[in-house]
Amino acid sequence: MFELPPARAVPLCWFPDYAETNPYQTLLYDGLGPMFSPQAATLAETLDRQADVPGGRMIFHLHWEHAVLLQGKAEPFLDDLDKFRARGGRVVWTLHNLEPRDARLAGAMEDLRSGLVLLADLIHLHSLPAVVAAREALRLPPGRIRIIPHGGYEGAYPVAGREAARAALGLADARMVVLLPGRLAAYKQPAALVAAFSRVAGPHDRLLLAGQAPLDLLQGAPEDPRVAVLPDFASPEQVSQFHAAADIVALPYARSLTSGSAVLAQTLGRGVLGPDLPGLRDVVEQGRTGVLHDPRRPLDEVLAEALAEGPDRWAERGAAALALAPARDRRIVSAMWRDLFSALLVHAAPGRIGEVS
Incomplete structure (x- = not known):
């Protein structure tokens, strides 16, 4: 019986590699299935690999x-x-921040993004x-924009109990616990949050x-x-513990x-x-799953x-947020990514964009 040879998985290189500290990339690429072969790589490494790929595909x-x-x-x-595109490669740019x-x-970022708008x-x-926000700040070509939601983190973090988490963190007697999680960069305004908490919180409230x-x-x-500050890398078990102990995730x-961070909450x-x-x-339903001001x-x-x-009121919001989490089921999100990458390979690569509107 004649058998077709197995299809060769399409190489998919991604950069930068933050998988050790953020499960976002691992969860995204693990769901693509056998059609794609994802690998973290710099662009220079990608070009080297492309030399061995038929048609640079x-x-x-x-x-x-x-x-x-x-x-x-x-x-x-x-x-x-x-050069990568001229050899047959395709480029996807995920715009995470403005x-x-x-x-x-x-200044350098403006130059880089101007080039990415032309080449992606x-x-x-x-x-x-x-x-909406990105198109107000950058001249993004509408025909090349694609929306795929941020997948949820179900299964990436263990489930922790509230009482045990608070006891382990020395918060058993706390009334309200406010958590600021993730990479504590300046744009999250941690100093301002500490200052505000110090002025308005009660004696049994805590900020983590x-x-x-x-x-x-x-x-x-x-x-x-x-106020407790834990400025180190947190394991998935610790991340779950911090959230289980908290009443509010402040961002x-x-x-x-x-x-x-909002998706994780x-x-x-x-x-x-x-x-x-x-x-x-995108994540918070005003009043129901949180408060946006x-x-x-x-x-x-x-x-x-x-x-x-x-x-009690914030526990209700947490329960409502959890009820909406299945909308970000990674099986749904992975199917969207497979469709996007697959469609990209079908069409001939366009040249640089002269004008966008």
Whole structure:
């Protein structure tokens, strides 16, 4: 009996590799199935691999483009990206953030993004609010924009119990516990949150800042025994424990296009408090699964109102958030990614875009 030879998986290289500290990429690529062969790689490594791929038929998926500038200048990277496409490769750019993490990179980032707008075959964003914000800031070509939601984290973190988590963290007697999780960068305004908490929280309320942080994280913030700072990498078990102990996940972003922290809070059944920005608007249902406030409102007022609502009201929001988590089922999200990557390989690569509208 005649048998067709097995189909060769399409190489898919992705950069940068943050899989050790953020499960987002692992969960995205693990669900693609046998048609694709994903591998973390720099663009230079991708070009080397492309030489052995028939017709150069492969995909380069760029995330968090600031990592490009940490390795060098924008122009050589864009030249290599142009070469990759000319050899038959396809490029997907996921736009996670609008502002660079380091303000000193703003000029270089503008140059890099201008080139990516011209060279990316598809530009991926996680939500309609993100598309609106991104198109206000960048001249993104509408025909190349694709929306695939941020998948949930179900199964990536163990389930922890509230009482055991609080006991383990020394929070058994706390009334309200507020958590600021994840990478504690300046755009999350941790010092401002500590200052506001110190002014408005009650004697039995607690604030937990848990995640990797620079040494000057709380420069200028008051010292407060009700505030605990755990500025180290947290294991999945610890992350679950922090969320289980919390009543509120506070995300006082100065800016947010996509919020994996908000998606994680939803997955683990916790309500979110934060400003009405695209990254939170995508995940939080106002009033029902959290509270989104006018970014211009003083954080003191916002936090005081949230704490005054008490643990029962926030437990209701957490339960409502958990009930909505299945909408981000990774099987659904993975199917969308398979369709996007598959369709990209079918069509001939367009040239650089002259004008976009």
